[in-house]
Amino acid sequence: MRTTVGIIGAGPAGLLLARLLHDAGIDSVVLESRDRVYVEHRQRAGILEQGTVDVLRAAGAGERMDREGLRHDGMELRFARRRHRVDFPGLTGGRSVMVYAQTEVCKDLIALQLKEGGPLLFEAEALAVEGADGDRPRVRFRHQGREEVLECDYVAGCDGFWGVSRAAVPASLARVSERTYPFGWLGILAEVPPSHDELVYARHDRGFALLSMRSPSVSRLYLQVPADTDAAAWSDEEIWDELERRLETDDDWTLNRGPITQKSVTPMRSYVHEPMRHGRLFLAGDAAHIVPPTGAKGLNLAVGDVVTLARALTHEKETGSAELLDAYSATCLRRVWQAERFSYDMTTMLHRASDATSFDDGLQLAALDRIASSRAAGTDLAEGYTGFPIG
Numbered sequence: 001m002r003t004t005v006g007i008i009g010a011g012p013a014g015l016l017l018a019r020l021l022h023d024a025g026i027d028s029v030v031l032e033s034r035d036r037v038y039v040e041h042r043q044r045a046g047i048l049e050q051g052t053v054d055v056l057r058a059a060g061a062g063e064r065m066d067r068e069g070l071r072h073d074g075m076e077l078r079f080a081r082r083r084h085r086v087d088f089p090g091l092t093g094g095r096s097v098m099v100y101a102q103t104e105v106c107k108d109l110i111a112l113q114l115k116e117g118g119p120l121l122f123e124a125e126a127l128a129v130e131g132a133d134g135d136r137p138r139v140r141f142r143h144q145g146r147e148e149v150l151e152c153d154y155v156a157g158c159d160g161f162w163g164v165s166r167a168a169v170p171a172s173l174a175r176v177s178e179r180t181y182p183f184g185w186l187g188i189l190a191e192v193p194p195s196h197d198e199l200v201y202a203r204h205d206r207g208f209a210l211l212s213m214r215s216p217s218v219s220r221l222y223l224q225v226p227a228d229t230d231a232a233a234w235s236d237e238e239i240w241d242e243l244e245r246r247l248e249t250d251d252d253w254t255l256n257r258g259p260i261t262q263k264s265v266t267p268m269r270s271y272v273h274e275p276m277r278h279g280r281l282f283l284a285g286d287a288a289h290i291v292p293p294t295g296a297k298g299l300n301l302a303v304g305d306v307v308t309l310a311r312a313l314t315h316e317k318e319t320g321s322a323e324l325l326d327a328y329s330a331t332c333l334r335r336v337w338q339a340e341r342f343s344y345d346m347t348t349m350l351h352r353a354s355d356a357t358s359f360d361d362g363l364q365l366a367a368l369d370r371i372a373s374s375r376a377a378g379t380d381l382a383e384g385y386t387g388f389p390i391g
């Protein structure tokens, strides 16, 4: 099997890259280790930055998002029983975010790819990327019980944090920067209308809580828990009680409770692999970097990477110049590090470490108070949350 760009992974990065390349007249083959149902139902991100929304629309994948997604013009910070709204358009000159689940983004892109794009093979597990530093890279993969080879001009490693692509970069050429956090998020999906019409990020002495939503009838809520927590150890009632405590306010706000349909614990990690290119192999999305979910940046970074890569491959096709491909890693990493910084700042401002002192508490409350009382500090948060420019 032969193609121009071999794409490993059909998450948001791989699927969107295939679509952008199709629009540019560049052929590709996507290899995905899981089956379609699994990929379309994996619960993950839910916040699309303004730039991601614009890219999906331009790629022809925005029709259902515009119909069913929820545009959010702000978010709420809760601390010391107070509420502060951050007005995104007012602080950023018109930018907002969209609540539209990653599952739905993937469904839309898969449908487009199967209808109009090149091959998308499910249950096709990449085993290794070979010859990345030569002219003819190959992906060895297993499909329908047989081992096969995909020969390519370029390989896009879009196979997430646990994929195989990154291993093709010799360790001696790579720099890995990493931080793991001693806590994780216990996340629930609940069949109940959201208790607030915008996301609520709460800092509380008992730990962080986040109120978000997937639709007008489905809530998504999170609690900070120790990293080794077993989700099954929390009863539904305990989860609702704890959410109520951490989201408490001095006014008459109340939390809507309803049936919990899904419960899981997500570990929290910051991770950057540099460079994001080795020869003809380009890493994109979680394959190259991870952020803690507090800043809602992971999916949006994946989108930024593949937009940059598609642009560079198109430039090479049209002009013969590899200039943008050569700049790919540096271009992406600039934005990646901004998102790493933003996600780290949000995480440390809102989560409470088990050994936190009154000094740590005081700093967190001062940071939140600063955002609530200074337009400059509010603007910094709003700009970061609605997204850093791509490219």
Ligand SMILES: Cc1cc2nc3c(=O)[nH]c(=O)nc-3n(C[C@H](O)[C@H](O)[C@H](O)COP(=O)(O)OP(=O)(O)OC[C@H]3O[C@@H](n4cnc5c(N)ncnc54)[C@H](O)[C@@H]3O)c2cc1C
Pocket (backbone or CB within 6 Å): 008, 009, 010, 011, 012, 013, 014, 031, 032, 033, 034, 039, 043, 044, 045, 046, 047, 102, 124, 125, 126, 127, 158, 159, 160, 161, 162, 163, 164, 187, 266, 284, 285, 286, 287, 293, 295, 296, 297, 298, 299, 300, 301, 302
């Ligand atoms: C619980 C949770 C909540 C999150 N919340 C948010 C949020 O609110 N906002 C946000 O922006 N981000 C969030 N993220 C992060 C976001 O989901 C990821 O950053 C995003 O999925 C990255 O997309 P990707 O395409 O790079 O990788 P992935 O989505 O991981 O896709 C990689 C694909 O490659 C496939 N694959 C792996 N190995 C192979 C192989 N050997 N061969 C073939 N295929 C392979 C995988 O099956 C997968 O389909 C969250 C993540 C989690 C886990």
